[in-house]
Amino acid sequence: MAFKMLRYPPAMARNKRDIDAQTKREAIVTHAHELFMAHGFDDTSMAMISRAAAIAPNTIYWYFAGKDEVLLAALDRLIAGLALEYNTKHFRSPLQRLTWVFNQFDAHHKLIQAVHARLDQSPALRAWHDHYHQALEALLTEQMVKEGKARDRAQLMATVGTFVIEGLLSHPHSQAQRKAILAWLAGEAPSSQPG
Amino acid sequence: MAFKMLRYPPAMARNKRDIDAQTKREAIVTHAHELFMAHGFDDTSMAMISRAAAIAPNTIYWYFAGKDEVLLAALDRLIAGLALEYNTKHFRSPLQRLTWVFNQFDAHHKLIQAVHARLDQSPALRAWHDHYHQALEALLTEQMVKEGKARDRAQLMATVGTFVIEGLLSHPHSQAQRKAILAWLAGEAPSSQPG
DNA sequence: ACCTGAACACCGTTCAAGT
DNA sequence: ACCTGAACACCGTTCAAGT
Numbered sequence: 551m552a553f554k555m556l557r558y559p560p561a562m563a564r565n566k567r568d569i570d571a572q573t574k575r576e577a578i579v580t581h582a583h584e585l586f587m588a589h590g591f592d593d594t595s596m597a598m599i600s601r602a603a604a605i606a607p608n609t610i611y612w613y614f615a616g617k618d619e620v621l622l623a624a625l626d627r628l629i630a631g632l633a634l635e636y637n638t639k640h641f642r643s644p645l646q647r648l649t650w651v652f653n654q655f656d657a658h659h660k661l662i663q664a665v666h667a668r669l670d671q672s673p674a675l676r677a678w679h680d681h682y683h684q685a686l687e688a689l690l691t692e693q694m695v696k697e698g699k700a701r702d703r704a705q706l707m708a709t710v711g712t713f714v715i716e717g718l719l720s721h722p723h724s725q726a727q728r729k730a731i732l733a734w735l736a737g738e739a740p741s742s743q744p745g
Numbered sequence: 746m747a748f749k750m751l752r753y754p755p756a757m758a759r760n761k762r763d764i765d766a767q768t769k770r771e772a773i774v775t776h777a778h779e780l781f782m783a784h785g786f787d788d789t790s791m792a793m794i795s796r797a798a799a800i801a802p803n804t805i806y807w808y809f810a811g812k813d814e815v816l817l818a819a820l821d822r823l824i825a826g827l828a829l830e831y832n833t834k835h836f837r838s839p840l841q842r843l844t845w846v847f848n849q850f851d852a853h854h855k856l857i858q859a860v861h862a863r864l865d866q867s868p869a870l871r872a873w874h875d876h877y878h879q880a881l882e883a884l885l886t887e888q889m890v891k892e893g894k895a896r897d898r899a900q901l902m903a904t905v906g907t908f909v910i911e912g913l914l915s916h917p918h919s920q921a922q923r924k925a926i927l928a929w930l931a932g933e934a935p936s937s938q939p940g
Numbered sequence: 941a942c943c944t945g946a947a948c949a950c951c952g953t954t955c956a957a958g959t
Numbered sequence: 960a961c962c963t964g965a966a967c968a969c970c971g972t973t974c975a976a977g978t
Contacts, residue, residue, distance in 0.1 A: 593866070597969095607972095617972095666915070667861075671785075717905075731901065812952065
């Protein structure tokens with residue numbers, strides 16, 4: 551009776567339980583992440599995720615409010631990992647920095663694509679997207695200002711830059727195209743003239 | 746017996762039937778277009794379209810292979826209309842031309858968003874998208890070459906341009922931002938300096 | 941607290957049958 | 960040729976019940 555009011559079982563068991571729960575939650579996210587990457591968000595069903603995690607489909611709803619929240623958790627973990635690596639790395643040039651960031655996104659572009667596809671349906675994903683979109687824009691702006699650009703010019707180019715990055719992520723293109731565009735973006739350098 | 750091999754009923758009726766069929770087909774497309782714009786592709790069910798067109802849900806499958814084909818028909822009609830208007834119009838400046846094109850897309854951006862969301866699921870939509878993406882890029886390239894840009898530079902900027910247009914279509918932004926970005930895109934003009 | 945079987949209210953699509 | 964009622968194989972999610 552009384553213990554029914556406790557939010558958790560007693561201390562000893564509580565710790566163990568919490569760890570198990572956390573591990574299981576992460577397992578769900580891991581499997582979901584892989585499946586989203588392999589088949590896309592729409593073509594990954596809750597049943598597929600639950601099968602991969604060896605649980606009943608509805609058990610996912612104990613850990614997450616819904617499918618979008620699973621995606622959100624995968625995204626958060628992805629970004630946290632990237633941020634960590636970004637901060638410990640140092641880059642030889644602005645182009646190298648930009649290329650690294652782009653390549654990280656590109657390696658997980660199916661996840662990012664899922665975000666864009668669900669923007670209108672999920673306010674949570676909309677908020678997530680807008681937040682990191684703005685963060686990327688700010689990062690590009692500061693980079694350009696540091697390189698001596700006027701702030702309002704830098705802001706414009708940063709917006710353009712995020713659009714270009716998203717464009718590259720979601721459109722097929724050659725390696726040469728990518729290289730030229732990133733180079734242009736990093737330095738606004740003129741494309742190389744043949745001959 | 747014999748007439749069963751004819752693909753159509755006899756002449757008199759055939760004409761009438763064909764007209765009716767065409768009209769009905771267009772009615773389906775019109776209602777679908779409106780619903781896609783209002784609710785988005787995913788949140789528009791075949792049942793909703795059929796209700797709007799006052800037919801049974803499965804009747805749509807007599808006219809179209811599936812939901813994606815309905816979207817495709819709506820897109821084709823949209824583009825045909827735009828192309829017609831574009832060719833009869835003349836513009837005072839490259840910026841005016843670009844702004845007009847952009848505004849047309851923007852007015853129907855929910856449809857274009859649907860294309861992007863379905864790219865991976867539907868090869869037909871993928872083909873459609875790639876075709877018109879390339880067409881837009883070519884148009885921008887020729888425009889820039891006409892203005893005296895080197896061809897490979899123009900090609901790079903055209904790719905960037907289509908990414909920027911898609912970015913503007915799919916991201917919230919202020920009117921001022923839009924104006925500045927389109928101006929930059931049209932002439933690569935420097936953003937205005939305050940003071 | 942954690943997990944599940946069964947059900948719910950959909951969905952796009954198919955099929956057999958009508959006219 | 961054109962249209963439909965009924966069914967199919969899903970889907971994400973909910974609920975009552977178990978431990």
